[in-house]
Amino acid sequence: MSRSILQTTTKTLLASTLGLGLMLSVQAAQDPNQFVEQIANNTLDAVRKSNAARNGDIAAINKIVDQYLLPSANLEKTTRLATGAPWRQATAEQKRQLVSAFKNTLIRTYSGAFKNVTDSTKITLLPFRGDANANDVVVYSHISGPNGPVAVNYRLEKSGNSWKVYDFNVENIWMIQNYKNQFSAEINKGGIDGLIKSLQK
Numbered sequence: 001m002s003r004s005i006l007q008t009t010t011k012t013l014l015a016s017t018l019g020l021g022l023m024l025s026v027q028a029a030q031d032p033n034q035f036v037e038q039i040a041n042n043t044l045d046a047v048r049k050s051n052a053a054r055n056g057d058i059a060a061i062n063k064i065v066d067q068y069l070l071p072s073a074n075l076e077k078t079t080r081l082a083t084g085a086p087w088r089q090a091t092a093e094q095k096r097q098l099v100s101a102f103k104n105t106l107i108r109t110y111s112g113a114f115k116n117v118t119d120s121t122k123i124t125l126l127p128f129r130g131d132a133n134a135n136d137v138v139v140y141s142h143i144s145g146p147n148g149p150v151a152v153n154y155r156l157e158k159s160g161n162s163w164k165v166y167d168f169n170v171e172n173i174w175m176i177q178n179y180k181n182q183f184s185a186e187i188n189k190g191g192i193d194g195l196i197k198s199l200q201k
Contacts, residue, residue, distance in 0.1 A: 032132055033125045035163050036139045036154055040123040043068050047117045054115045061111050065103075074164045075099050081167070082179040083187075083195070090192045098192065101199035102179075116146050124149075134158075 030038075046068060047053055052060035079099045080087045090098065126140040135158040142149040153169040167176045186195040 030163065031128070032137050032139050032156055032163065033128050035156070036141060036165075037123060037125050039068070039165075040141075040143075044117060044121060044123070047114050048119065050114075054117060056111055056115060058107070058111060061107055061114060065107060074159070074166050075103055077164075077166050078102075078176060081176045082183050083192075084180055084184065086187050086192060094192045094196065097196050098199070101196050105199045118146070121145060 043064070046064050050060050050064065053064055076095070076099050079095075079102045082102070083090075083098065087095070122144050124142045124144070126142070128137075128139065130137050137156050139154045139156060141152050141154070143152050144150075151171055154165050155167040155169075155174075156163045156165050167174055169175070183195055186198045190197070
């Protein structure tokens, strides 16, 4: 996938990185707003403590992602929704490679945001809208950054006894929808294998 497709504004990168860091599971009994606030603060604290991550060191960034995201992340669902209907025709190995390549793309794309995390960076949760007992909810927040506050929404689903964030919205752009448009163009050109190769570049 071309560099121009992956580039976004600094404040969008910052908010998106925190969105990525929120794709974890927690006990569903926890209030959705509290869940988002807890994971966001844990992620921010980890970034603040890692000079290497804030300087763009991919190994350090991977360590934070592995600790706060991957143990219970639902990247497969995020990748499946971004891929759309072609996902159903993909082999098990193609799906595995696609999830892995998408993960690495997200890390590369949002790694630059780590350097913008400061002691004053914080998340402010807005009043919850909807039914906290529903199986699918949206949490609304503002994240402060060097260029002012950024509106970020998180879509959570209840999975068993856990919450999982599987999508997030930065300034009215949902991550899955944004990548779905890009994935569709790559699949039209080269199929699932073409999409995997473009993500791996």
